[in-house]
Amino acid sequence: MKNLMKSTVVGKLIMCILLATLIAATGAYAADWGNIDWQQFAGTKLKAINIPMVVSDYGYTQERLRDFEKLTGMKIDIELVSTDALRQKLLVDFAAGRGEYDVSSVGFASREEYSIAGYLEPLQKYLDNAKLTDLSWYNLDDYTKPVFSSGISSKAELVFIPYTAEYFLLWYRKDIFENLGLGVPLDIVELRKTAEKLDRVRKEGRITAYAYIDRVMPGPGEAGWSIFCHANRYNAELVDFENMISYLTTPLAVEYFDYYTSMCKKYGPPGSANWGWGDIGVAYKQGMLAMATAGNASYRYIEDKETSTVAGKIGYAPPPMNPGGKDPLWIWGWGINAVSKAKEAAWLFIEWATSPPLVKEMGPDYGCPARKSAYYDPLYLKAMPGQEFINSQLWMMEFGVNSNPSVLHAGYSEPADIISKEMSMVVAGIKDVEQAAEDAEKALVEIGYTPFQSYIP
Amino acid sequence: MSSIRLKQEKKFLYLTIFPTVIIIVVIGLIPLIYMFVLSLSDFNLIKPPARFVGFFNYLHLLSNPRYIRALTFTIVFAFAATILELIYGFFVAYLLADKEVSSSYSSVMRTLILLPFIVAPVVISYVFKTLIYDPTFGYLNYFLRVLHLPAFDVYQGSISAPIGIFVMEVILRTPFIMIILYAGISSISPSIFDAAQIDGASWFKQISEIIIPVIRPIIAVAFVFRFMDVLKMFDEIYVVTHGGPGYVTENLSIFAVKHAFEYFRMGYAAAAAFIFLVLVMLLISPFLKMAKFE
Numbered sequence: 001m002k003n004l005m006k007s008t009v010v011g012k013l014i015m016c017i018l019l020a021t022l023i024a025a026t027g028a029y030a031a032d033w034g035n036i037d038w039q040q041f042a043g044t045k046l047k048a049i050n051i052p053m054v055v056s057d058y059g060y061t062q063e064r065l066r067d068f069e070k071l072t073g074m075k076i077d078i079e080l081v082s083t084d085a086l087r088q089k090l091l092v093d094f095a096a097g098r099g100e101y102d103v104s105s106v107g108f109a110s111r112e113e114y115s116i117a118g119y120l121e122p123l124q125k126y127l128d129n130a131k132l133t134d135l136s137w138y139n140l141d142d143y144t145k146p147v148f149s150s151g152i153s154s155k156a157e158l159v160f161i162p163y164t165a166e167y168f169l170l171w172y173r174k175d176i177f178e179n180l181g182l183g184v185p186l187d188i189v190e191l192r193k194t195a196e197k198l199d200r201v202r203k204e205g206r207i208t209a210y211a212y213i214d215r216v217m218p219g220p221g222e223a224g225w226s227i228f229c230h231a232n233r234y235n236a237e238l239v240d241f242e243n244m245i246s247y248l249t250t251p252l253a254v255e256y257f258d259y260y261t262s263m264c265k266k267y268g269p270p271g272s273a274n275w276g277w278g279d280i281g282v283a284y285k286q287g288m289l290a291m292a293t294a295g296n297a298s299y300r301y302i303e304d305k306e307t308s309t310v311a312g313k314i315g316y317a318p319p320p321m322n323p324g325g326k327d328p329l330w331i332w333g334w335g336i337n338a339v340s341k342a343k344e345a346a347w348l349f350i351e352w353a354t355s356p357p358l359v360k361e362m363g364p365d366y367g368c369p370a371r372k373s374a375y376y377d378p379l380y381l382k383a384m385p386g387q388e389f390i391n392s393q394l395w396m397m398e399f400g401v402n403s404n405p406s407v408l409h410a411g412y413s414e415p416a417d418i419i420s421k422e423m424s425m426v427v428a429g430i431k432d433v434e435q436a437a438e439d440a441e442k443a444l445v446e447i448g449y450t451p452f453q454s455y456i457p
Numbered sequence: 458m459s460s461i462r463l464k465q466e467k468k469f470l471y472l473t474i475f476p477t478v479i480i481i482v483v484i485g486l487i488p489l490i491y492m493f494v495l496s497l498s499d500f501n502l503i504k505p506p507a508r509f510v511g512f513f514n515y516l517h518l519l520s521n522p523r524y525i526r527a528l529t530f531t532i533v534f535a536f537a538a539t540i541l542e543l544i545y546g547f548f549v550a551y552l553l554a555d556k557e558v559s560s561s562y563s564s565v566m567r568t569l570i571l572l573p574f575i576v577a578p579v580v581i582s583y584v585f586k587t588l589i590y591d592p593t594f595g596y597l598n599y600f601l602r603v604l605h606l607p608a609f610d611v612y613q614g615s616i617s618a619p620i621g622i623f624v625m626e627v628i629l630r631t632p633f634i635m636i637i638l639y640a641g642i643s644s645i646s647p648s649i650f651d652a653a654q655i656d657g658a659s660w661f662k663q664i665s666e667i668i669i670p671v672i673r674p675i676i677a678v679a680f681v682f683r684f685m686d687v688l689k690m691f692d693e694i695y696v697v698t699h700g701g702p703g704y705v706t707e708n709l710s711i712f713a714v715k716h717a718f719e720y721f722r723m724g725y726a727a728a729a730a731f732i733f734l735v736l737v738m739l740l741i742s743p744f745l746k747m748a749k750f751e
Binding site: 084088091092094095113116117217218219220269270271273274288410411413414417421422424425427428429430431443446 | 502503504505521522523591592593608610611612613614615698699700701702703704705715718719720721722
């Protein structure tokens with residue numbers, strides 16, 4: 001009897017401790033989510049769209065989305081489609097005014113396409129609404145100015161909240177560089193010299209990796225984007241989209257085109273004349289490349305020990321730039337469809353998806369969080385490939401990016417496609433650079449552009 | 458009494474055809490009319506709303522060198538590929554239908570030849586892109602290296618890409634023509650060939666005087682189907698070259714898709730597609746007449 005009483009008391013004590021722990025934990029959880037009523041739209045169903053990438057695969061996991069559903073009592077369904085399909089589906093949905101997707105993942109380059117036509121809901125009023133946003137907890141100061149302002153359209157409206165901050169980095173093979181005593185190239189001249197040296201060494205049979213490659217596959221999202229980003233780093237203007245002026249045949253543009261195409265033609269692996277980002281990633285993982293300029297967001301893919309032969313051997317540095325050159329920032333952010341029937345509920349999802357605790361929690365899983373504080377989290381530091389990777393990202397975030405590059409224009413796609421097609425012909429040996437630049441300019445004139453030489457302001 | 462029955466039968470016929478007519482109108486005619494209306498506007502998904510521009514898109518297309526280039530490539534490629542497939546398919550069908558060839562051997566060969574035709578074009582296109590044409594991993598270049606021959610890079614020069622697409626197209630699509638012509642040749646009574654042989658007709662005479670005249674409508678049908686298909690070709694080019702290098706392999710389908718879903722110029726793309734539709738109808742009508750369909 002005494003034993004029975006004793007065990008009952010111990011059992012009750014354990015129950016009390018568990019209960020107290022649970023209450024404390026719940027309290028802490030609630031405190032982490034600011035001072036708003038997350039349940040105010042309980043029962044609402046939201047539909048969102050995104051693309052498959054590291055952050056969607058490892059950041060916004062099903063487990064975390066279920067946490068959101070528990071917190072808010074809402075349901076969220078995120079459809080993942082390819083980058084091209086995302087743009088196509090969203091524009092068709094926007095133009096049809098159906099509001100199929102309440103929340104959409106907006107790529108930086110599409111911001112103007114969507115916002116000029118009024119397809120995206122301005123978000124400032126949701127930030128200013130105390131019922132919906134606890135500003136002191138949401139802490140907008142945690143974003144650097146270039147990163148946050150990337151969500152502000154040319155109509156001065158905040159149309160998306162960033163959740164990734166992506167930059168081009170120079171990926172280089174540390175083992176090869178160390179063996180050959182090479183330094184990391186800091187500018188365009190050094191990049192070319194390093195590529196020349198690596199190419200010479202490869203031809204001598206001392207290494208098997210090809211020196212360098214960039215995207216050559218025509219298209220606005222492939223070579224088009226690389227060509228324009230490189231031009232920003234080169235500090236060469238190619239097209240003024242706003243005033244529809246073509247600079248393609250100016251001496252600086254031709255010099256730049258010659259640089260871009262010759263780097264790909266001379267130093268790229270065989271068959272790379274039609275490579276897009278996917279091909280470059282695969283080649284890099286297989287040890288075929290010594291250098292590439294590629295996005296920081298892909299580190300997890302090339303550092304995967306199971307599939308990459310070069311995991312742990314990669315160095316990361318800011319991409320080489322000419323004086324005055326900067327890299328166009330790349331951001332993925334969440335925006336609300338202007339005709340969504342559940343805009344306030346959609347805002348709660350965005351607030352959750354870009355909130356300090358969630359971004360901090362997800363940071364180690366996807367590497368390029370948009371919030372600064374996430375970069376100093378011990379778990380993040382431990383998960384990244386190295387301090388060099390983090391430092392390069394932080395440097396780019398503060399100094400290396402242009403948050404309002406000229407490529408950010410609704411009219412970007414067609415000229416970018418035209419230029420990338422002409423440059424792919426140079427790499428394929430069909431045309432010389434001058435001819436390709438002239439032909440690209442002629443094609444731009446066809447769609448209403450004016451050559452710089454005959455432009456009268 | 459019989460006229461009442463005839464009327465009833467006629468009514469029944471119309472009634473049974475009615476659902477099909479509705480489906481054709483809904484999925485064929487209405488989109489076609491909508492496409493034409495769209496082609497008269499400057500509808501751009503990025504710059505709404507659309508404005509009526511009359512035939513401006515048509516006039517602009519016909520003076521657009523990129524469109525003319527794509528149009529020329531489409532027609533030349535379609536004629537060349539269909540003719541080669543027809544010749545190649547005819548001889549394979551003729552050999553397989555030969556009475557000297559055992560039926561089991563013929564059926565095994567037919568199955569093997571049909572394999573590339575059965576597999577989805579996108580899959581086969583990726584196989585060609587990565588396993589055959591790729592300069593590093595492809596079998597083609599592996600054998601060329603073994604034979605100390607220069608490598609074949611489908612993305613170098615202005616002729617490699619069209620050749621690469623052309624060879625792939627012929628290998629993939631000849632089985633379709635082969636199987637149709639095989640059925641035609643097999644349907645000719647063996648006694649006719651026996652009589653021709655007794656009269657001393659050579660194999661060439663047998664082909665030109667017996668087989669071709671007898672199966673002419675079948676040849677015309679095979680040609681029309683393949684020709685229409687090659688004119689509309691999309692998957693293979695999109696996967697292997699994406700229309701490149703530059704514009705070298707850009708045909709009208711790629712042109713229209715790019716303008717519709719990359720530049721979002723829906724009105725312009727609709728006009729390009731409408732011209733294409735008229736063109737296909739004009740190009741195939743002589744062959745349909747040849748097959749005495751009209």
